[in-house]
Amino acid sequence: MGRAIIAGxxxxxxLLLQAGPAHIVRLAGVESxxxxxxxxxxxxxxxxxxxxxxxxxxxxxxxxAGALSRPAFDPSLMDPETMALMPRxxxxxxxxxxxxxxxxxxxFEEQGFRVVGALDLRPDLAAAGxxxxxxxxxxxxxxxxxxxxxxxxxxxxVGQGAVAAKGQVIGIExxxxxxxxxxxxxxxxxxxxGVLVKRPKPGQDLRMDTPVIGPATVMKAAEAGLSGIEIAxxxxxxxxxxxxxxxxxxxxxxxxxxx
Amino acid sequence: MGRAIIAGxxxxxxLLLQAGPAHIVRLAGVESxxxxxxxxxxxxxxxxxxxxxxxxxxxxxxxxAGALSRPAFDPSLMDPETMALMPRxxxxxxxxxxxxxxxxxxxFEEQGFRVVGALDLRPDLAAAGxxxxxxxxxxxxxxxxxxxxxxxxxxxxVGQGAVAAKGQVIGIExxxxxxxxxxxxxxxxxxxxGVLVKRPKPGQDLRMDTPVIGPATVMKAAEAGLSGIEIAxxxxxxxxxxxxxxxxxxxxxxxxxxx
Numbered sequence: 001m002g003r004a005i006i007a008g009x010x011x012x013x014x015l016l017l018q019a020g021p022a023h024i025v026r027l028a029g030v031e032s033x034x035x036x037x038x039x040x041x042x043x044x045x046x047x048x049x050x051x052x053x054x055x056x057x058x059x060x061x062x063x064x065a066g067a068l069s070r071p072a073f074d075p076s077l078m079d080p081e082t083m084a085l086m087p088r089x090x091x092x093x094x095x096x097x098x099x100x101x102x103x104x105x106x107x108f109e110e111q112g113f114r115v116v117g118a119l120d121l122r123p124d125l126a127a128a129g130x131x132x133x134x135x136x137x138x139x140x141x142x143x144x145x146x147x148x149x150x151x152x153x154x155x156x157x158v159g160q161g162a163v164a165a166k167g168q169v170i171g172i173e174x175x176x177x178x179x180x181x182x183x184x185x186x187x188x189x190x191x192x193x194g195v196l197v198k199r200p201k202p203g204q205d206l207r208m209d210t211p212v213i214g215p216a217t218v219m220k221a222a223e224a225g226l227s228g229i230e231i232a233x234x235x236x237x238x239x240x241x242x243x244x245x246x247x248x249x250x251x252x253x254x255x256x257x258x259x
Numbered sequence: 260m261g262r263a264i265i266a267g268x269x270x271x272x273x274l275l276l277q278a279g280p281a282h283i284v285r286l287a288g289v290e291s292x293x294x295x296x297x298x299x300x301x302x303x304x305x306x307x308x309x310x311x312x313x314x315x316x317x318x319x320x321x322x323x324a325g326a327l328s329r330p331a332f333d334p335s336l337m338d339p340e341t342m343a344l345m346p347r348x349x350x351x352x353x354x355x356x357x358x359x360x361x362x363x364x365x366x367f368e369e370q371g372f373r374v375v376g377a378l379d380l381r382p383d384l385a386a387a388g389x390x391x392x393x394x395x396x397x398x399x400x401x402x403x404x405x406x407x408x409x410x411x412x413x414x415x416x417v418g419q420g421a422v423a424a425k426g427q428v429i430g431i432e433x434x435x436x437x438x439x440x441x442x443x444x445x446x447x448x449x450x451x452x453g454v455l456v457k458r459p460k461p462g463q464d465l466r467m468d469t470p471v472i473g474p475a476t477v478m479k480a481a482e483a484g485l486s487g488i489e490i491a492x493x494x495x496x497x498x499x500x501x502x503x504x505x506x507x508x509x510x511x512x513x514x515x516x517x518x
Contacts, residue, residue: 094426095426096426096427148415149412149415149417152411152412152414152415153408153411153412155411156407156408156411156428158408158428158431159428167353167354167355168355168433168434169415169417169418169433169434170433170434170435171433172417172431172433174427174428174429174430174431175427175428175429175448176429176447176448180443180447184439184443184447188435188439188443189434189435
């Protein structure tokens with residue numbers, strides 16, 4: 001069974017490649033690291049060409065991995081298949097990232113490809129319980145507060161992260177992403193000792209936008225003056241667990257996975 | 260009937276003074292502008308002294324005006340009345356600002372004072388409909404998106420403001436306040452053309468924490484690259500409407516009040 005990984009930025013495409021051989025699909029305008037795998041070059045404007053290239057390579061299963069930015073789109077390059085898909089894609093884009101990704105998954109499934117998630121290929125990268133250190137009672141309370149914010153915002157497709165400190169909400173992730181939120185928290189309330197909670201949005205298609213943390217997340221949380229990170233158990237993937245644990249120990253960040 | 264205004268920072272205490280003569284209560288550690296009114300000096304540690312001073316001044320009605328920060332609290336200064344109130348105050352503080360303010364209002368009411376809001380004294384400072392310019396269809400849609408976020412977060416006592424641009428949520432107010440959120444939006448997504456929505460939290464005691472905007476809010480929204488501001492009609496108070504309209508015209512910000 002042939003597999004292809006639609007590769008975005010970060011370490012995730014390489015980690016999925018370790019689950020078995022696969023083609024790497026590189027989209028023009030999307031940053032992706034070189035990987036030791038056969039390349040399929042693609043464009044957002046040419047879905048028809050991509051479908052044909054995937055079939056020619058014997059691909060039956062597709063995994064999306066890493067952040068797919070929204071690159072510049074050149075309408076003059078569109079092939080007929082893409083033109084036919086445009087109304088659905090444009091309509092979904094207006095509704096937000098979740099809707100867009102769900103439509104993209106459906107489009108590939110209609111073409112006969114099986115769409116799997118990073119979690120399906122690498123369940124070993126998820127975790128449960130303590131990962132580094134132990135959460136204090138105050139940290140557990142702050143995590144519950146941040147989780148309540150994410151739960152409330154869930155249906156609105158806003159973000160996957162929030163920060164609380166001493167019972168107060170001090171950061172809520174928006175379009176700009178987790179890193180931008182952490183910089184805001186660090187600048188506006190240095191040394192807060194808060195807890196970052198990172199969870200998928202309820203109802204999001206986990207296959208298409210798997211939440212991940214890595215050593216850089218831990219370092220940025222530490223720089224922002226946080227004391228802990230809670231991730232969703234069995235769901236958020238840890239990129240490079242050894243380096244994550246080292247970063248936690250070096251910075252005094254407690255890291256745990258909660259149901 | 261004697262009235263006192265518990266004065267925090269900003270222009271609101273002075274505007275309430277225009278509604279009729281009142282004593283100005285200045286709390287140690289809380290910033291407040293000088294006003295042409297008799298002063299009552301008070302401390303958070305000495306509720307008992309404040310109750311007595313208010314009665315001695317013939318005060319029957321109290322209005323809270325302007326931001327009350329949480330100043331340093333020196334337990335060694337506490338009078339017996341404050342000690343007796345501490346369990347209730349501390350319990351409420353742990354639950355957030357809304358709960359704390361509600362308990363403080365109740366405490367003064369139990370002492371026989373009538374607690375009124377800025378909106379009760381100056382309903383003329385609220386507005387409905389267009390205030391400056393006209394909201395475009397896109398701005399109206401962005402405002403609806405930001406409002407949905409505030410509605411969802413309402414029960415959680417988080418913030419009174421959110422920003423959306425091109426259908427995406429790009430700022431959600433947290434403990435750090437509206438100005439910090441606007442700085443974040445301007446730094447992370449300059450020139451977004453987004454819309455700031457400012458509304459009270461559903462269920463908050465409007466008497467105790469009246470949402471306000473002023474010329475500075477408009478200037479900060481403009482500096483953050485926004486194109487519009489929507490406030491809650493008949494609820495959010497406009498400090499210095501003439502200067503607000505001038506700032507809107509100078510910066511091209513549309514300002515309107517929605518139900």
